[in-house]
Amino acid sequence: MSRPLISTPPGETGDPATTAGAATVPRPGPVARRRRRRFRTHLVVFVAPAVAIYTVFMVYPLLDSLRLSLFASRDGVQTFVGLDNFVRLLSDDLLAGAFWNAVWNNLLFFAVHFVVQNPIGLLLAALLAAPKLRGRATYRTLLFIPTTLSVVIVGFIWQLILSPVWGFVDTPLLGQSSTALITLALMSVWQYIGIPMLLFYAVLVSIPDDLVEAATIDGANAWTTFWRVKFPLILPTVGIVSVITYVANLNAFDLIYTVKGALAGPDFASDIMGTLFFRTFFGFQLQQGSSSMGATVATMMFLLIMAGVLLYFFGWQRRVESYQL
Incomplete structure (x- = not known):
């Protein structure tokens, strides 16, 4: 009695010749899987309000104060003077x-x-x-x-x-x-x-x-x-x-x-x-x-x-x- 022919997809266990001739596809490692993870956008939603408030009330005033220290008012116009204000303050x-x-x-x-x-x-x-x-x-x-x-x-x-x-x-x-x-x-x-x-x-x-x-x-x-x-x-x-x-x-x-x-x-x-x-x-x-x-x-x-x-x-x-x- 003849055995039925079973078609085995390449890469699965079946006919030795078919298995040997099939190309082996390596599974992605943990590093590759981590790289494929989607960016967690909900973290931005939670952090963004605090960052925005801190930037408006802390970072921007600090940077603007540093900028203003490099200027001086001459005839009602803000003029860039570099470090002259610091020299004047210390001398x-x-x-x-x-x-x-x-x-x-x-x-x-x-x-x-x-x-x-x-x-x-x-x-x-x-x-x-x-x-x-x-x-x-x-x-x-x-x-x-x-x-x-x-x-x-x-x-x-x-x-x-x-x-x-x-x-x-x-x-x-x-x-x-x-x-x-x-x-x-x-x-x-x-x-x-x-x-x-x-x-x-x-x-x-x-x-x-x-x-x-x-x-x-x-x-x-x-x-x-x-x-x-x-x-x-x-x-x-x-x-x-x-x-x-x-x-x-x-x-x-x-x-x-x-x-x-x-x-x-x-x-x-x-x-x-x-x-x-x-x-x-x-x-x-x-x-x-x-x-x-x-x-x-x-x-x-x-x-x-x-x-x-x-x-x-x-x-x-x-x-x-x-x-x-």
Whole structure:
């Protein structure tokens, strides 16, 4: 009895001769399959509104400010002058003195926050992370409440507290050139100490208990455990908090303007880059405003901030070892 003939398509198992003569088509590998994937357009839909808002209110003003710093108004016409505005800002007798005074005050304002605010925030976070502490949620809320207050309210309250007439001190701390800036910096520390506290607290509570228990078994006390076990693990967060503090303090303006006004008295002792920019750009009292010089001051602020951020990235972040908790 003869067997029926079955037609086998090329490339499938069947007649050996047919199979041998069929061309083998390789399947696309994972790289080729990834290349063929369609672009996820829904991601653009979700990201586009945020990018558009950030571009309109952040990127464009920054670029326009950089552009404006290269121009000067001559006979009512904006004329390109290159770096002449920067040369004038750094060499003119009146402008240079005010600029370097503001830069020095800004760095001192940041130093007070770096030396006082961040260590106290770390101490409070370590206390809140203690396993035997009761009512930690209440303490966290009370310590963070000043951060949510309006800077106008904070400035007004501290002016009343520090007033020699009806306050708690006999010395006019806000009225003396030697103490005005330090006092304003400490007022800012009191208001914003909750931010580094929460950042440090979030990292401390994420440290595994096994590491702490192992250090305790080896005979380490609470102080040794913190500095030898916990602190090396939160070093990356220390760097992040430091650079956030630097950027925020070089952009400071509202508290000093609320308490001391645009002149940042007494005798410009509390003048910082923000108040100098305000007076230069908008003018104040008898001082005539200049949009070009104001943009030049703003550009110098941007360059100082960028220098500090680059120093953090290349001088700190690359040398600190991060651990996966």
